[in-house]
Amino acid sequence: xxxxxxxxxxxxxxxxxxxxxxTAAPDSPQRTIIVTGERTxxxxxxxxxxxxxxxxxxxxxxxxxxxxxxxRDTLAYSPGVYLQPRYGQEVxxxxxxxxxxxxxxxxxxxxxxxxxxxxxxxxNGDFQELEPIFFEYLEVYRGxxxxxxxxxxxxxxxxxxxxxxxxxxxxxxxGDAGSFDTYRGLVSYGVQSGPGNAWAAISYDSSDGDRDxxxxxxxxxxxxxxxxxxxxxxxxxxxxxxSIDQQLPGALTLATALTAPETGNFAGDQARDIDSIRLxxxxxxxxxxxxxxxxxxxxxxxxxxxxxQVLDYKSTDRGVYxxxxxxxxxxxxxxxxxxxxxxxxxxxxxxxxxxxxxxTFNADQRASxxxxxxxxxxxxVEPLQLIAGAVYAEGFREQHLLFDGFSGxxxxxxxxxxxxxxSPKFGVxxxxxxxxxLFANYSRSVEFPGFAEVAQIASFVNLDPQRAWTAExxxxxxxxxxxxxxxxxxxxxxxxxxxFNVGPDIPASTFNAGDTTHQGIEAALSIDLTPxxxxxxxxxxxxxxxxxxxxxxxxxxPVVPEHLYRAELRLGTDGLHIAPNVEWMPDGPFADYDNSxxxxxxxxxxxxxxxxxxxxxxxxxxxxxxxxxxxVGDISAAITATxxxxxxxxxxxRAVFGGVRARF
Numbered sequence: 001x002x003x004x005x006x007x008x009x010x011x012x013x014x015x016x017x018x019x020x021x022x023t024a025a026p027d028s029p030q031r032t033i034i035v036t037g038e039r040t041x042x043x044x045x046x047x048x049x050x051x052x053x054x055x056x057x058x059x060x061x062x063x064x065x066x067x068x069x070x071x072r073d074t075l076a077y078s079p080g081v082y083l084q085p086r087y088g089q090e091v092x093x094x095x096x097x098x099x100x101x102x103x104x105x106x107x108x109x110x111x112x113x114x115x116x117x118x119x120x121x122x123x124n125g126d127f128q129e130l131e132p133i134f135f136e137y138l139e140v141y142r143g144x145x146x147x148x149x150x151x152x153x154x155x156x157x158x159x160x161x162x163x164x165x166x167x168x169x170x171x172x173x174x175g176d177a178g179s180f181d182t183y184r185g186l187v188s189y190g191v192q193s194g195p196g197n198a199w200a201a202i203s204y205d206s207s208d209g210d211r212d213x214x215x216x217x218x219x220x221x222x223x224x225x226x227x228x229x230x231x232x233x234x235x236x237x238x239x240x241x242x243s244i245d246q247q248l249p250g251a252l253t254l255a256t257a258l259t260a261p262e263t264g265n266f267a268g269d270q271a272r273d274i275d276s277i278r279l280x281x282x283x284x285x286x287x288x289x290x291x292x293x294x295x296x297x298x299x300x301x302x303x304x305x306x307x308x309q310v311l312d313y314k315s316t317d318r319g320v321y322x323x324x325x326x327x328x329x330x331x332x333x334x335x336x337x338x339x340x341x342x343x344x345x346x347x348x349x350x351x352x353x354x355x356x357x358x359x360t361f362n363a364d365q366r367a368s369x370x371x372x373x374x375x376x377x378x379x380x381v382e383p384l385q386l387i388a389g390a391v392y393a394e395g396f397r398e399q400h401l402l403f404d405g406f407s408g409x410x411x412x413x414x415x416x417x418x419x420x421x422x423s424p425k426f427g428v429x430x431x432x433x434x435x436x437x438l439f440a441n442y443s444r445s446v447e448f449p450g451f452a453e454v455a456q457i458a459s460f461v462n463l464d465p466q467r468a469w470t471a472e473x474x475x476x477x478x479x480x481x482x483x484x485x486x487x488x489x490x491x492x493x494x495x496x497x498x499x500f501n502v503g504p505d506i507p508a509s510t511f512n513a514g515d516t517t518h519q520g521i522e523a524a525l526s527i528d529l530t531p532x533x534x535x536x537x538x539x540x541x542x543x544x545x546x547x548x549x550x551x552x553x554x555x556x557x558p559v560v561p562e563h564l565y566r567a568e569l570r571l572g573t574d575g576l577h578i579a580p581n582v583e584w585m586p587d588g589p590f591a592d593y594d595n596s597x598x599x600x601x602x603x604x605x606x607x608x609x610x611x612x613x614x615x616x617x618x619x620x621x622x623x624x625x626x627x628x629x630x631x632v633g634d635i636s637a638a639i640t641a642t643x644x645x646x647x648x649x650x651x652x653x654r655a656v657f658g659g660v661r662a663r664f
Contacts, residue, residue, distance in 0.1 A: 031574040031610075032618040032661045034060050034136065034174075034188065040167055041137045050377075052387055052427030052439040053145035053472050054080055054156075054487040054522055059137040065579070065608040065620040067176050067184065067657035068133040069205070075158070077568065078140050079485055079538045080522030082560055084634040086649045088209055088216040088246050089128045092559070092634050095142050096470075096489060097518040097544045098155025100557055101499045101637040108447060108466075110151035112159040114224070114238055116280050116297050117149075121317050121342025122367035122397055122450035126303075129242050129276055131220045133174070133186050133203050135160045136167060142522065143470055143489065144425045144443030150321075150338050150373045152391040152423040154445045154468050154491060154518070164226055164236075165190040165197030171664040178622075178657030182207040195228040210653040211249040212264030218244040232286045240278040247271050248307070251636055252650065254599070254643040258630050261650030268306055269354030276301040290326035306354040309361070315344040332377040334389075339370040344451070360405035365451055369395035375425070387427040393446060394420035397454050415460020421446025421467070436477035444469050449497055453510040464512050468493040474522075483526040490519040498557075500593065500639050515547035516557065537567040552593050558637040561589040561601070568608075578609040588632060591648070592641035602631035604651060618661040628654040 041059050048055040058078055066073045072083040072091045082094040094100060098108025106125050111118040119125040139159040141149065146157035168190040176184040188201035200223030208215050220243070226236040248271055249264030256263050280297035298318040305311035323336035344365040350357030375389030398416040403409060427441035447466040454461050474487030495512040521541040528534050542564075544557040556562075568581040583606075588599035605627055610620040633651035641647060 031061070031064075031612055032172075032616055032663045033064050034163060034168055034172055040161070044137060044139055044161070047148070048139065048141070049437070049476075050385070050429070051141065051145045051148075052385070052429040053441045054142035054474060054485070054489075055145055056140050056485060056524070057137055058140065060135060064618075064661070065610045065622060067178065067182070067622045067659070069184075071127060071130065071132055071158070074132045074135065074138055075140065076566060077524070077536055077538055078138075079524040080142050080487070080520075080540055081140060081158075082540065082542070082564070084649075085652055086634050087211055087214045087249050088207070089218075089244075090246070090248075091127070093127060094560065095140075095155035096491060096520065097542065097557070097560060098153060100496075100544060101559055102452075105452065107450060107452070107497070108153050109155040110146060110149055110153055110157040112149060112157060113240070113278075114162055114280070115149070115159060115282070115293070115323075116238075116295065116321070117319070117338070117340065119340075120299075120315065120367070120450075121319075121340040121369055121395075122365075123153075123369055123448060124450040124452055126274060128244055128246075128272075128274060129240075129278075130160055131203055131222065131242075132160070133184070134162050134188075134201055134220075134222050136163045137161050142487070143472065143491075144423070144441060144445060147373055147375055147389050147391060147425055148323075148334060148336075150336055150371050150391060152371065152373075152393055152421065152445050153447050154466070154470070154493070162201075162222060162224065162238075163188070163190060163199050164224060165192045165199045166226070168199055169197075173662045173664075174659060176657050176659035179655035180208045180210050182655075182657060184659075196226065198225045199223060209247070209249070209264075210655060211262050211650075213247050213266050213270075214249040214264055216244075216246045218242070218246075220244075234284045234286070236282050236284075238278075238280045238282075240276075242274060242276045244274040245271070246273070251646050252648050253646050254597075254632070254648050257632055257648040257650040261630055261653055268308075268351045270307050270351075271305070271354060273304040274301065289328050290324070292325075293323045294321070296320040306351050308351065310349040310351045310354070310356045312347045312349070312356070313344055315342060317342040330379045333375070335372075335374045337370070337372040340368065342367045346451075346455075358405070359403060362401075362403035363455070364400045364402070365455065366398045366400075367395065367451065369393065369448065383431045385429040387429065387441070388425070390422065390424040392420070392422050393448070394418075395448055397449070397451060399451070399455050399460050401460075413460075415454070415462075417449075417454055417460075417462050419448040419465050421448075421465055432477075435479065436475070438475050440471075440473040442469070442471050445491075447497065449510070453497055461510070463497065463510065464495045466493065466495050466497045466512070468496075468518075481528040483528075485522075485524040487522045488520070489522070490517070492517055498593075498637075500637050513546065514549050516545065517547055518542075518544045520544075532572055534570045535567065536570070537565070540564045552595075555593060555595045556590055558590045558592055558595075559635050561585050561587060563587065574610075575612045576610075578607065580605070580607045582606075589635065591635045591645070592638045594640045597641040597643070597645075599632040599635070599648070602629055602651065604629055604631075616663045619658070620661070621656070621658045623656045625652055625654045 142156040149157040151157040174186040190199040221241040224238045278299040282295035285292040303313040319340035321338040348361035371393040373391040401413040423444040425443035430438045449463045470491040472489040476485040526536040570579040583604045585601040591597045606624045634649040636647040
């Protein structure tokens with residue numbers, strides 16, 4: 001019935017590790033994964049367990065047997081995270097309906113790497129810049145539970161944490177190959193010497209894709225260097241470099257998606273090529289009862305994006321942040337702040353088979369997003385915590401339009417919008433015993449529009465921020481063979497930022513809706529059937545709809561289905577195991593706001609397996625969609641859809657990947 005990654009409950013995690021150590025044969029070979037230490041992941045689980053709402057921590061070991069292409073492969077069993085692949089590394093990512101109808105990129109979530117936002121200064125982001133094969137673990141904080149990251153979004157935050165020379169020393173190699181001429185590789189090395197340590201990794205990915213005109217190739221580097229300056233001061237610097245080339249096969253009509261899903265669109269040689277470099281630094285001051293983190297980052301990015309026109313964007317984003325944590329007696333305090341500034345030179349040209357033709361658009365875009373946040377915890381009695389916090393955010397979006405082909409050429413037009421918002425949060429956390437928690441919270445979220453919303457096509461459009469009040473109640477813990485994570489929420493939203501297609505090759509228009517409601521259930525249930533058999537499951541119920549809208553009445557919002565279930569039965573031990581899995585969508589979502597077309601549901605069956613040959617060497621297999629089911633996996637929302645509307649993305653075709661992991 002329910003859903004799957006292990007709940008972020010530190011006592012449970014420690015118990016499981018102790019039980020595994022007790023039952024493992026003393027001479028059995030150990031499974032080879034990217035990290036050799038578990039301390040930092042357990043610390044993350046402990047932090048998550050003190051949150052009065054939906055959270056979980058997903059470790060590398062939970063998805064090591066997958067072919068890791070996108071966040072979908074890492075977070076498939078994270079309750080409440082809706083991830084649907086479109087092609088290659090392009091996925092729809094949504095939590096609690098965040099960015100619900102955005103047909104491209106991402107909004108409504110804060111994505112971070114090592115605690116620093118990947119989002120640009122206007123809060124939009126290219127999640128393709130996150131390489132999942134690098135992560136030691138991922139932290140998922142749903143909704144207002146992400147306040148500790150300064151996030152005030154409806155969806156919350158996802159933080160990918162990379163290893164260090166302390167947690168992943170030595171040489172680690174991984175190689176994958178499989179269907180559609182797919183080849184992936186990783187080389188990483190960690191070293192620790194005295195007060196310093198360093199870790200670095202290079203990954204390569206190449207594939208023809210499961211559709212025509214879907215080739216991709218990427219080369220990525222990530223590394224960090226840490227120095228323990230004194231017993232109480234640590235400094236760590238990070239560097240990420242990405243070179244990502246991806247052909248875009250586009251959306252299909254319904255009939256083509258269901259009968260010839262391999263079809264791709266060659267018109268205009270559409271693509272998205274990203275070259276970026278990111279540098280960040282963090283200094284941590286530790287003292288009795290707490291710590292202070294201060295840091296900064298800069299991200300330089302070049303985007304070559306032939307679509308309806310050729311988009312050539314060059315941007316530089318930089319930011320600073322600070323986070324202070326302190327505990328004394330019955331009180332705990334978290335205070336922080338962050339400022340992000342960004343400049344983009346946005347140029348567009350006529351698309352001549354993917355090459356630049358005559359200029360059509362030139363603008364200088366500036367954005368800023370800043371916030372301060374704080375949270376106080378009080379424990380009146382030992383099992384009970386009362387939590388109160390808030391985020392105050394402000395920012396602006398400014399566009400200086402220099403050339404507009406629609407207006408005849410050179411222009412001098414400046415558009416600017418300023419935003420601010422205050423988002424309080426109140427929560428309660430009750431520990432029924434050392435293994436069971438009950439929680440509830442009530443919070444506000446405010447999301448500012450980005451340039452994809454306010455700079456539609458050419459002119460500057462003033463839109464209001466999206467505002468919501470969300471109530472949540474739930475429980476997590478372990479009892480006997482059962483481990484669970486269950487949350488129910490209801491969000492009342494004003495001015496939801498929604499998009500719909502206005503043409504097959506034209507970016508979606510955006511509007512502020514009236515009142516909408518997002519409510520649902522996020523559930524995970526893991527059952528230890530025997531010492532060698534474990535069933536993990538997730539179930540997500542999503543009811544997103546208009547409230548007495550003048551045009552759409554009480555219609556359901558498109559794109560996200562009402563029910564989604566995933567399950568995996570893992571049989572065996574670390575030395576040899578097999579894990580059949582299923583993804584079941586009983587009924588597909590609506591494709592449009594008019595609710596005139598609903599796609600069918602589907603069930604996809606896959607299997608993963610792994611074997612430890614000897615200490616330091618593992619083999620693994622990842623087979624997907626074994627019965628080659630043809631169905632619609634994702635949709636670009638429309639006002640009124642028909643089967644001939646080119647807005648449908650097919651599910652991934654049948655594929656088999658295999659590989660080896662080795663540590664020296």
